[in-house]
Amino acid sequence: MTRTGESLLVFGLGYSGRAIALAAQGAGFSVIATSRTPGGTPPPEGVALIDFAAAGSAIGTVTHLLTTAPPEEAGDPVLTRYGEEIAAAGRLRWIGYLSTTGVYGDRAGEWVDEDTPPTPGSARTRRRLAAERDWSAARGACAVDLFRLAGIYGPGRSALDDLRAGTARRIAKPGHAFGRIHRDDIAQAVLAAMRQSPLPGPRILNLADDTPEETARVVEEAARLLGVEPPPAVPFDEAWARMSPIARSFWAESRKVASRKTQAALGIAWRYPSYREGLRAILAEERGEGSA
Numbered sequence: 001m002t003r004t005g006e007s008l009l010v011f012g013l014g015y016s017g018r019a020i021a022l023a024a025q026g027a028g029f030s031v032i033a034t035s036r037t038p039g040g041t042p043p044p045e046g047v048a049l050i051d052f053a054a055a056g057s058a059i060g061t062v063t064h065l066l067t068t069a070p071p072e073e074a075g076d077p078v079l080t081r082y083g084e085e086i087a088a089a090g091r092l093r094w095i096g097y098l099s100t101t102g103v104y105g106d107r108a109g110e111w112v113d114e115d116t117p118p119t120p121g122s123a124r125t126r127r128r129l130a131a132e133r134d135w136s137a138a139r140g141a142c143a144v145d146l147f148r149l150a151g152i153y154g155p156g157r158s159a160l161d162d163l164r165a166g167t168a169r170r171i172a173k174p175g176h177a178f179g180r181i182h183r184d185d186i187a188q189a190v191l192a193a194m195r196q197s198p199l200p201g202p203r204i205l206n207l208a209d210d211t212p213e214e215t216a217r218v219v220e221e222a223a224r225l226l227g228v229e230p231p232p233a234v235p236f237d238e239a240w241a242r243m244s245p246i247a248r249s250f251w252a253e254s255r256k257v258a259s260r261k262t263q264a265a266l267g268i269a270w271r272y273p274s275y276r277e278g279l280r281a282i283l284a285e286e287r288g289e290g291s292a
Helices: 015-026 077-088 123-136 159-165 183-195 215-226 236-240 245-251 260-266 275-286
Strands: 007-011 030-035 048-051 064-067 094-100 143-149 151-153 170-172 180-182 201-207 233-235
Touching: 007 015, 015 030, 015 064, 015 183, 077 123, 094 123, 094 183, 123 143, 123 201, 143 183, 151 183, 159 215, 159 275, 170 215, 170 236, 180 183, 180 275, 183 201, 183 260, 201 260, 215 275, 233 236, 236 245
Parallel strands: 007 030, 007 064, 030 048, 064 094, 094 143, 143 201, 151 180, 170 233
Antiparallel strands: none
């Protein structure tokens, strides 16, 4: 069904942004997307690609705006460049911002949900929380959906690919379970939010599957599906000595993220409620047996 007059501007046509743009286009939205390198990967057919530096005129024409760009040390790059245009955009009625569940910080393996106050524990996640607040205040008449994403995976970006590339690591840290979200469930959730008419102001939406699990178990399941031996288990202390600062910041925190309230608010259920269904679907798509 065509959604007459509804249009979406996506800042950042990356892995998640591309899937969201395709879903929105399929639902009848006209879609424009920005890129800092427009001569790179071509956009999906029917999606207009413009240079990030030329997005000012497009902002005033769209009804929906989604940003996937991470914050920089100087602040959110979209608001830094286009804050005034966004504040003045007369047609704009919905803003979506892709954030991270990392803003909840370390919870020693306990559960958090959409009502849990964030306690970011790193400079990176503190910048994310600051960006959430800046977007919440960007335009008072808009609904602002803050999507807090767990670990993103999907076709071309999963433990299956890591195993084939020989880069998969089975780090043994019992109890360090965390959630994931399939790329197509991100697109499903964002599209559901766009189709609603929420009240102006911010809304927190957790995009995390229903089954947090240890990374080692995910690697083992991927190996089973491929019919190969999983890589040897690496004790956590040994792995820690070789980790990058970003990897250490991830492994230093532990939490389980609930998303039942988000699924209820959006009227959806995850297509891939755990990594098991997600990995099977990716493999089926690769083999031409279906779509992930």
